[in-house]
Amino acid sequence: MKLTPAILSSWNPEKPLSELIFAKCNNKQITHVDDISSCVSLHKLDLSNNEIKKTGALSGLRYCSELTWLNLQNNQLDVCPPFDYQDKDGLGKMDKLLVLNLNLNQVERITPYLYKLKELKALILGHNKISKIENLESLINLNTLVLSYNKIEEVSNLTCLKSLTKLSIAHNKIRVFPDLRMNTELKELRLNNNRLLGVPEYVKFLPKLEILDLGNNFLKEFSDIENLKSLFHLNNLNLKGNPVTKLENYKEKVFFGFYFKIIYI
Numbered sequence: 552m553k554l555t556p557a558i559l560s561s562w563n564p565e566k567p568l569s570e571l572i573f574a575k576c577n578n579k580q581i582t583h584v585d586d587i588s589s590c591v592s593l594h595k596l597d598l599s600n601n602e603i604k605k606t607g608a609l610s611g612l613r614y615c616s617e618l619t620w621l622n623l624q625n626n627q628l629d630v631c632p633p634f635d636y637q638d639k640d641g642l643g644k645m646d647k648l649l650v651l652n653l654n655l656n657q658v659e660r661i662t663p664y665l666y667k668l669k670e671l672k673a674l675i676l677g678h679n680k681i682s683k684i685e686n687l688e689s690l691i692n693l694n695t696l697v698l699s700y701n702k703i704e705e706v707s708n709l710t711c712l713k714s715l716t717k718l719s720i721a722h723n724k725i726r727v728f729p730d731l732r733m734n735t736e737l738k739e740l741r742l743n744n745n746r747l748l749g750v751p752e753y754v755k756f757l758p759k760l761e762i763l764d765l766g767n768n769f770l771k772e773f774s775d776i777e778n779l780k781s782l783f784h785l786n787n788l789n790l791k792g793n794p795v796t797k798l799e800n801y802k803e804k805v806f807f808g809f810y811f812k813i814i815y816i
Contacts (some may be wrong), residue, residue, distance in 0.1 A: 568589045695715075722743070722745075764789040
């Protein structure tokens with residue numbers, strides 16, 4: 552099914568398309584989006600749970616210059632950004648986009664054309680097939696990045712994301728705790744269900760970290776988590792599922808070692 556202005560109008564009969572601010576088009580078996588530039592006031596568009604496969608299928612969005620929120624969750628797109636990047640001018644028209652949700656797709660790579668979405672604040676790429684973190688350098692306003700449930704083995708290329716406050720890379724194949732010392736605004740970090748063996752000393756360079764999920768990793772000894780003591784604002788820590796939690800007097804040692812700061816979840 553192709554989303555056209557006529558169809559969109561039939562779903563929103565209460566107002567003209569020129570005044571439509573939020574279009575809810577989820578679960579409609581949509582495969583293509585026609586030119587809907589008549590929606591000159593459109594800020595939010597929900598295209599989740601449809602059947603969109605190719606980037607060209609979204610070419611009709613290229614002149615939606617006021618779009619700030621785009622939900623493409625649970626489609627079948629394979630690249631990010633999911634637009635026809637050969638149409639350089641068209642992608643540039645969407646430079647006000649703040650939130651892009653590509654959760655539950657088939658994304659394998661993040662292309663360099665993401666740089667055109669300079670105002671992006673939240674990029675959601677969970678449940679995809681990404682193996683490498685790349686081409687995020689221009690997203691200096693990004694505060695939320697979700698890469699959970701992918702195929703990532705190494706965390707890199709995040710040093711330029713100075714505004715990042717929330718990072719989720721759970722359920723991947725990461726063995727080394729990421730070096731995020733340049734991401735000093737980080738408040739929430741989720742690394743659960745990976746293959747981490749220890750927490751390095753440079754974790755102290757995350758002074759604002761409040762939430763840290765390290766559940767279901769390979770942390771075995773008290774020495775593996777010793778450096779967590781340097782996180783003075785930490786108030787929510789998950790270590791469940793790690794071998795260290797089976798050690799004698801585990802709760803007492805960790806509880807007193809963290810000066811009563813930690814809430815176990």
